[in-house]
Amino acid sequence: MVMTKEYRICMPFTTEEYQIGQLYMIARHSHEQSDSSEGVEVVETSPCEHVTHGAGQFTEKRIHLSNKLPYWIQSFVPKIFYITEKAWNYYPFTITVYTCSFIPTFHISINTKYENNNGSTENCLGLTPVELVHREVDFIDIAYDEVPAKHYKEEEDPKYFKSKITGRGPLVEGWKDTTQPIMCSYKLVQASFDVWGMRTRVEEFIHRCVRDILLLGHRQAFAWIDEWFGMTLEDVRQYESNMQEETNKKVNIPPAEPTTPTELSNFPGSPYSPGTPNSPSGSIPSSPTTETVKDATNRSWFSWS
Secondary structure: EEEEEEEEEEOOOOHHHHHHHHHHHHHHHHHHHOEEEEEEEEEEEEEEEEEEEEEEEEEEEEEEEEEHHHHHHOOOOOOOOOEEEEEEOOOOOOEEEEOOOOOOEEEEEEEEEEEOOOOOOOOOOOOOOHHEEEEEEEEOOOOOOOOHHHHHHHHHHHOOOOOOOOOOOOOOHHHHHHHOOOOOEEEEEEEEEOOOOOHHHHHHHHHHHHHHHHHHHHHHHOHHHHHHOOOHHHHHHHHHHHHHHHHHHHHOOOOOOOOOOOHHHHHOOOOOOOOOOOOOHHHHOOOOOOOOOOOOEEEOOOOOO
16 A cells, blocks of 8 residues: 555645745755755756646656665665656646656655645545545644754744744744634645565655655745745746756756656556546646757756645
């Protein structure tokens, strides 16, 4: 059985504000976390279409981060290893799939939906009764869950931060029930590592990493609100482009050849697999066109946030 968790992360934003804040946070976080030989190359960016969700954007990335893995994983992972991220963004709904160049049995599938509420929708992602039984719900509190000590910054702590522009914050106990505006990011994460003797340990490690990244990223999106609040989508896309250029100076990874995106149905057990019960036929992301392909030297960070 694939290890499945649904993370719910509330934010003191509207979903429209969150879209801007998320893009800003990912671009800035990418720049701060990248260094020589460690980073993320954008292989392809192009338009895509979904039967239910309409027009969107497909992005394929290669994440080079072997030095950031724990030593017990580094011991058998070659330096040439990378993780491929394929994402279909139909905001406010997104689909993201991760696979590994070295271990074909490694898969992470993340389906996300954003709603203007405090995490109160019990089946936001439309799971089947069987999927609901095996799903574990995990509420992430950006103010009161602890981040790893090496990432903690008091100026980014929502318990103390107050926005000068919006007046939002600090976030006090019970803030999710009293704060307005408020929205929630619902993320269904399925992690699979089908290697005998290591499956449970690695899948648990994957979920710990995903949770830490989600917590840190969302704390930063709130703490940086005065820097991105008021930006338009065009503004933040330009910022994203500028930050990618700056990140290129820090990361030195040989450019990769563009590859054809793999459909989400290849992920075993995915709710978008044709063989899954109650799976609508239009749920499988269509292959993106090749109208716009970015230079492979562009960089960004994880899209899990």
